[in-house]
Amino acid sequence: MSAHSLASRELANAIRALSMDAVQQANSGHPGAPMGMADIAEVLWRGFLKHNPANPHWPNRDRFVLSNGHGSMLLYSLLHLTGYDLSLDDLKNFRQLHSPTAGHPEHEECVGVETTTGPLGQGIANAVGMALAEKMLASHFNRDGFPVVDHFTYCFLGDGCMMEGISHEVSSLAGTLGLGKLIAFYDDNGISIDGEVEGWFTDDTVERFRAYGWHVIPNVNGHDALEVQAAVENARKNTTQPTLICCKTIIGFGSPNKQGKEESHGAALGNDEIALTRQALNWPHGPFEVPDHIYAAWNARDAGAQAEGEWNELVSAYAQSHPDLAGELKRRLSGELPADFSDKADAFIRECQQKMEKVATRKASQNALDAYGPLVPELIGGSADLGGSNNTFWKGCKSVTGTDASGNYVHYGVREFGMTAIMNGMQLHGGVRPYGGTFLMFMEYARNAVRMAALMKQPTMLVYTHDSIGLGEDGPTHQPVEQLANLRLTPNVSTWRPCDTVESAVAWKAAIERQDGPTALVFSRQGLPCMQRDDATLANVARGGYVLHQTGTGTPEAIIIATGSEVELAMQAAAALGEQGRNVRVVSLPSVDTFLAQDAAYQEAVLPAAVRNRVAVEAGIADYWYRFVGLDGRIVGMHTFGASAPAGDLFKHFNITAEAVQQAVAELIG
Secondary structure, three states: OOHHHHHHHHHHHHHHHHHHHHHHHHOOOOOHHHHHHHHHHHHHHHHOOOOOOOOOOOOOOOEEEEOOHHHHHHHHHHHHHHOOOOOHHHHHOOOOOOOOOOOOOOEOOEOOOOOOOOOOOHHHHHHHHHHHHHHHHHHHHOEOOEOOOOOOEEEEEEHHHHHOHHHHHHHHHHHHOOOOOEEEEEEEOOEEOOEEHHHOOOOOHHHHHHHHOOEEEEEEEOOOHHHHHHHHHHHHHOOOOOEEEEEEOOOOOOOOOOOOOHHHOOOOOOHHHHHHHHHHHOOOOOOOOOOHHHHHHHOOHHHHHHHHHHHHHHHHHHHHHOHHHHHHHHHHHHOOOOOOHHHHHHHHHHHHHHHOOOEEHHHHHHHHHHHHHHHOOOEEEEEOOOHHHHOOOOOOOOEOOOOOOOOOEEEOOOOHHHHHHHHHHHHHHOOOEEEEEEEHHHHHOOHHHHHHHHHHOOOOEEEEEOOOHHHOOOOOOOOOOOHHHHHHOOOOOEEEOOOOHHHHHHHHHHHHHOOOOOEEEEOOOOEEOOOOOOHHHHHHHHHOOEEEEEOOOOOOOEEEEEOOOHHHHHHHHHHHHHHOOOOEEEEEOOOHHHHHOOOHHHHHHHOOOOOOOEEEEEEEEHHHHHHHHOOOOEEEEEOOOOOOOOHHHHHHHOOOOHHHHHHHHHHHHO
16 A cells, blocks of 8 residues: 555544444444445545535535435544534534434535435435536536636445435436536445345446446445545546446445444444454544544645635636626525516516416416516426426426536426436525426325425425326326325425416415425416406415405305315305305415414414314315314315326216315305
């Protein structure tokens, strides 16, 4: 081993020691991966990674994603050693309540963590999104002599990530889009929780990624610093293809009795084995003890400050030569919307009310994009091969390709899970606001990426069309029943199911303005009439729930609550009851979470507690609505899966009709 490699090994051993000590103190965790990947991490973080520990949010930093997030102590050790605001005490509190060093890395909970990882495969998907955002922004903003958007995205992933189906989806698309500044390191240690993976994972990974269009560097000794360094240098030269560096490593490297075995994967090594490991690594220091010369060699603050300072100078010169572009880039990176967006959006909403068009809300969604898209150039659209059905491609869209990233629309192909996780990465990168569409039913494929967006409070926009049995002949495989309840029950997800053009425009405005979580926009296939509203009623639509109509005055005898396409049924039922002299209120509730965020007085004004006669109607799973109608109320909805037939026949078959709503109200009020 060369002198350089010996120095690198000692520095890498600091990662190994901190990782095994933290896992031992917590008596839970995964020491094997950090110990196996330490040498690769040392080369990357000390020799190549452009970052500033004093400013973790510097826009032009390289991004680092630990896709195999169970190896979180690798990342925490790196952040601590290089000078981030992550103390030794934080490492000692690994996996403890309120500690920033959680069992898996959590975005914003721990400084320097770019994305929450743990569900295997989603980290590489997020990295693809980050690399895609970098390429698109560079295409939009860079000019000769001014590479103001210019960074790499690095990702570590293991055997588990490779096995997960999402890795196939996103790696395939990354190759097609030519994401040349994405460099992934495959930690090929041959071990997973159940043991040696050759019993269940025999893919030819090298040829698999070559088939995707990646640049693949095989057979790298992940414990030889010079080999790893040469591989990274090789990868950085190829700017037209993403690169996979296949590193052969030994899990739990340094542990005399547990290295190379599943015993080191997901459990503490034990005090006796740690003592032997210290001897084997020639690390004579106590638990959580790192010598000053090791800290000095790792510290990246000076280099980070210099790199950011040079970039700031470049941006200042850029602003002199290209002031409009510089101002727009600054606005986008700050996450601020154009100053006139809200007023112009409100004007469009009023226009929708005046036009009173009858269209499917998926078409109303496209109309909203036609209006809002020119106002918000950071919108990046897409669909999982359903653009014509989801109506996500608006008049100003231009497709992104492998050779031209200057567009604003990504064709994700049939990759719902990959699309959603890639959008998470794009949003985390900053400077763009992604939205992507599929059928509501196929939210199920993407479910965990939706959950991760919610967990990280990332304001991605999830467009879901064909929202009920109303899609008709495609049948129960394509007809969502339980999905709306699923979305509404997920913390931090704001769900809108509009009933017409007005509510659709309001929903899009709310989604674009939202900053603290994803928004699910749920639209119909079938045409829906625009509801009549006065100015006061129109103003209340944005509150998520409001009194749309009442057949009498004062306190109503009964309340009908409806969303989406079923608002029309509620209005028809109310009209019939009104003709009988009944005082019935119709409440449109397009966004339950938004309504529940209103003050108690407003909620009481819309749904007075004294009115116990309540009927809810929605062509989704009925049980969700008991929270609003109580056990004594009535729900007109679905109790089974759907069926294949024309939409009108299905609504009659499942008794989701105006007559059924009218009868339910009549039963309550006698």
